Amino acid sequence: MLFYLLLVFQANANAQIDPAHCRYPLGMEDGRIQDHAITASSQWYETTGPQYARLNREEGDGAWCPAGLLQPSDTQYLQVDLGQLTFLTVVGTQGRYARNSGKEFARMYRLNYSHDGQLWRSWKNRLGNKANDNAYVSVIKDLHPPIISRYVRLIPVTKMPTTVCMRLELYGCPWHDGLTSYSSPEGQLMMPPGYPIASLNDSTYDGAHERRKLSGGLGQLTDGVIGQDDFLVTRQYHVWPGYDYVGWRNGSLGSGYVEMEFVFDKQRNFTSMKVHSNNMFYRGVKIFSSVSCSFKPRLIATWEAEPVEFRTVLDDRNPSARYVTVPLGRRNAKALRCRFHFADVWMMFSEISFQSADTVIPTQITPVVTSPWPMEESSMPTTHKTGNLSTLSKDQPDDGNTPILIGCLVTIILLLVVIIFLILWCQYVCKVLEKAPRRILEEEVTVRLSSSSDTIILQTPPVPPRVSQMDHPYERVFLLDPQYQDPAACGGGYAEPDVTQCTPHQCFQSSVPHYAETDIVSLQGVTGSNMYAVPALTVDSLTRKDISVAEFPRHRLLFREKLGEGQFGEVHLCEAEGLPEFLGEGAPLPDRDGRPVLVAVKQLxxxxxxxxRNDFLKEIKIMSRLNDPNIIQLLCVCVSSDPLCMVTEYMDNGDLNMFLSQREMESTLTHANNIPAVSLSDLLHMSVQISSGMRYLASLNFVHRDLATRNCLLDRRLTIKIADFGMSRNLYSSDYYRIQGRAVLPIRWMAWESILLGKFTTASDVWAFGVTLWEIFTLCKEQPYSLLSDEQVIENTGEFFRNQGRQIFLFAPLLCPPSLFELMMRCWDRDIADRPTFEGLYQALRPHRSI
Structure with a gap:
């Protein structure tokens, strides 16, 4: 228990929601948004009413058309009630086509939105208002910034009287935070000598701006974009330095803290608050030193007297920006007021999100303590009230029990103090005893693994003297073999054959050239970051016999959006014109009903x-030979000229983590309220498919190294294909941890021997599969070991290494049958040889599909 009380609630998590992946159609086209939720200021005919304003649909006369000619001064509107607060990222519009008989469309429109249908705000469009060029083509408009609203109005705009018609689709995802507004001091200007001026204002705030205070709106702290380590570097194009952060200078507000108020859509049970803060301490920027949060159960109520207080552990060694998680103790409230106290000259936030339970649980009230024995009526105290004061008195004199009670209480308190002292002393002695073997590990250690012949001599560099008490001791855990294969060189995805399944000569023959450390740091995620056990390839040596897929015409790839990026490349979502005809019959393409085929394009x-470049070509060679229903397939390549590209399948439903995190378990409530849901059978079907895909990779002696739900893609039929895009996407940057500037590792999914010894085998993939199962049966609602910081996760792997029975396992998910959790626990067995194989996992999971 004391261990958990001492936890530092700090996580390098990503934003609560990611605009790049929150792009799901909200139901205009498929009818989930019902007719009564679509209204308009007017309509020309009954057959051009607002209920016909559905993208790609031709019911009625084919669209919504306001009455009469639209004048430049008119404010006719089409309004959609989304039914709940929604994070809106994309608007798609069309004109009236009416089976080639209509020609009316809106060339421009304005966008208004509202949380409650009463107070309307205008969206600030930074890139123009263009809507359509003709009546048939749909125009997909990304909202930069995105908006949070329940009601949306599109107001067509014209420069001359004309007839206008419109069809519509909205894209986004539910806003589970429930935050409707926040208030804060105005962000300030930073003018450091020798550096660019940084404007740290909340530039997209949509509320009131008076007397240097923002109130009643939302802005950059809820836009899903987290700031980078260097606050001068932005994720947006054509903006000023410091754009991603809102910042304040210590002393400029007349106090040592920044006060912010948060208002929510309804009363909630708050479990935690996550604040993404910059920590570039050598520039005078640090995370907040402490925070105090007060609560209001209702907006008209007063602030409760007892706030929640939290003190952070300041870090003067790692300048990385990070999320700080503040526990809120399941307090009930509709509004919060938090005071963030400065730790240095500047404090900067880029995102704030809240975790809460929708069902409000009454706050526990301290019970009235009564006497442990019955009293006679004549000895009961009587209460006399004078004004607001209550006093107790007795009608009879003291019977002599009070001194005895006091003596008993003092004795009990003294006993508790002695017991606590003994517990703390025992823990101190245990830690001292543990230091002896760790001192040995600082020099030369022989570690025996499960195989009797697998003995590794580990030599660690001398540890520099400690410079402060805040230095973390966890670096000593990283005992790297001289032949350590740095996982950053593979960056996820499929790695070299399992070295435990080949002879030393074979493994030597298939060894991969070692990259310089500077290249390892740069190669992360996409674009040739995988290390394969194949001979080195160059452009000149890559021939048609090296790859079994065709060269696709580059000009037929139409860019739609960027899915992710790494140091040397990017992953794009593209339309591939004529791809089904190019690939021929039997191509692994979904049924698009005549619509363009979407593909993922990795570009160097x-x-x-x-x-x-060599890594990229190696990946093409290997991917072109992988053929399994549950492995993402390489469709074609563009390697005849630069930039080199590989074209792979793209799954309509995105990755499994995002898919499950936005769903609930199937129930009567989800059916009644049209809530996206999955059944236990669905989860088991997903588990079987992942085990089948990994069984295929294991049969080829390939090690994935980054198996997780973020790397499992899903189509509309719930077919899963394993991929390797996870590390490249900003959405999942918090799932990876940088080790001493050398490697970026998914430590919460990695086996202990992979973290401590750099040993990656099919058995370590089995460990990751167990964590992936855990993610599935928790519906990806939280990160594995969410109560542990990254350093504590690493320390926990040291407990697996020492094998003294003190290692911490993941808890059993509520949705998981006991037999499946037992299977997960077998995947996390300390001894490599005792873990199941993927063939065994597949055979064990198949019977569960009938549950």
Missing amino acids: RADATNNA
């Missing part, structure tokens, strides 16, 4: 290093 940048 022109400035990539030779190592990155």
Whole structure:
């Protein structure tokens, strides 16, 4: 228990929601948004009413058309009630086509939105208002910034009297935070000598701005974009330095803290608050030193007297920006007021999100303590009230029991103090005893693994003297073999054959050239970051016999959006014109009903290093030979000229983590309220498919190294295909931890021997599969080991290494049958040889599909 009381609630998590992946159609086209939720200021005919304003649909006369000619001064509107607060990222519009008989469309429109249908706000469009060029083509408009609203109005705009008609689809995802507004001091200007001026204002705030205070709106702290480590570097184009952060200078507000108020859609049980803060301490920027949060159960109520207080552990060694998680103790409230106290000259936030339970549980009230024995009526105290004061008195004199009670209480308190002292002393002695073997580990250690012949001599560099009490001791855990294969060189995805399943000569023959450390740091995620056990390839040596897929015409790839990026390349979502005809019959393409085929395109940048280029070509060679229903398939390539590209399948439902996190378990309530849901049978079907895909990779002696729900893609039929895009996407940057500037690792999914020894085998993939199962049966609602910081996760792997029975396992998910959790626990067995194989996992999971 004391261990958990001492936890530092700090996580490098991503934003609560990611605009790049929150792009799901909200139901205009498929009818989930019902007719009564679509209204308009007017309509020309009954057959051009607002209920016909559905994208790609031709009911009625084919669209909504306001009455009469639209004048430049008119404010006719089409309004949609989304039924709940929604994070809106994309608007798609069309004109009236009416089976080639209509020609009316809106060239421009304005966008208004509202949380409650009463107070309306205008969306600030930074890139123009263009809507359509003709009546048939749909125009997909990304909202930069996105908006949070329940009601949306599109107001067509014209420069001359004309007839206007419109069809519509909205894209986004539910806003589970429930936050409707926040208030804060105005962000300030930073003018450091020798650096660019940084404007740290909340530039997209949509509320009131008076007397240097923002109130009643939302802005950059809820836009889903987290700031980078260097606050001068932005994720947006054509903006000023410091754009991603809102910042304040210590002393400028007349106090040592920044006060913010948060208002929510309804009363909630708050479990935690996550604040993404910059920590560039060498520039005078640090995370907040402490925070105090007060609560209001209702907006008209007063602030409750007892706030929740939390003190952070300041970090003067790692300048990385990070999320700080503040526990809120399941307090009930509709509004919060938090005071963030400065730790240095500047404090900067880029995102704030809240975790809460929708069902409000009454706050526990301290019970009235009564006497443990019955009293006679004559000895009961009587209460006399004078004004607001209550006093107790007795009608009879003291019977002599009070001194005895006091003596008993003092004795009990003294006993408790002695017991607590003994517990703390025992823990101190245990830690001292543990230091002896750790001192040995600092020099030369022999570690025996499950195989009797697998003995590794580990030599660690001397540890520099400690410079402060805040230095973390966890670096000593990283005992790297001299032949350590740095996982950053693979960056997820499929790795070299399992070295435990080949002879030393074979493993030597298939060894991969070691990259310089500078290249390892750069190669992360996409674009040739995988290390394969194949001979080195160059552009000149890559021939048609090396790859079994065709060269696709580059000009037929139409860019739609960027899915992710790494140091030397990017992953794009593209439309591939004529791809079904190009690939021929039997191609692994979904039924698009005549719509363009969407594909994922990995593209290598022109400035990539030779190592990155060689890696990219190796990945093409291996991917072209993988063929399994549950493995993402390489469709074609563009390697005849730069930039090098590989074209792979794209799954309509995105990745499994995002898919499950936005759903609930199937129940009567989800059916009644049209809530996206999955059944236990669905989860088991997903588990079987992942085990089948990994069984295929294991049969080829390939090690994935980054198996997780973020790397499992899902189509509309719930077919899963394993991929390797996870590390490249900002959405999942918090799932990876940088080790001493050398490698970026998914430590919460990794086996202990992979973290401590750099040993990656099919058995370590089995460990990751167990964590992936755990994610599935928790519906990806939280990160594995969410109560542990990254350093504590690493320390926990040290407990697996020492095998003294003190290691912490993941808890059993509520949705998981006991037999499946037992299977997960077998995947996390300390001894490699005792873990199941993927063939065994597949055979064990198949019978569960009938549950």
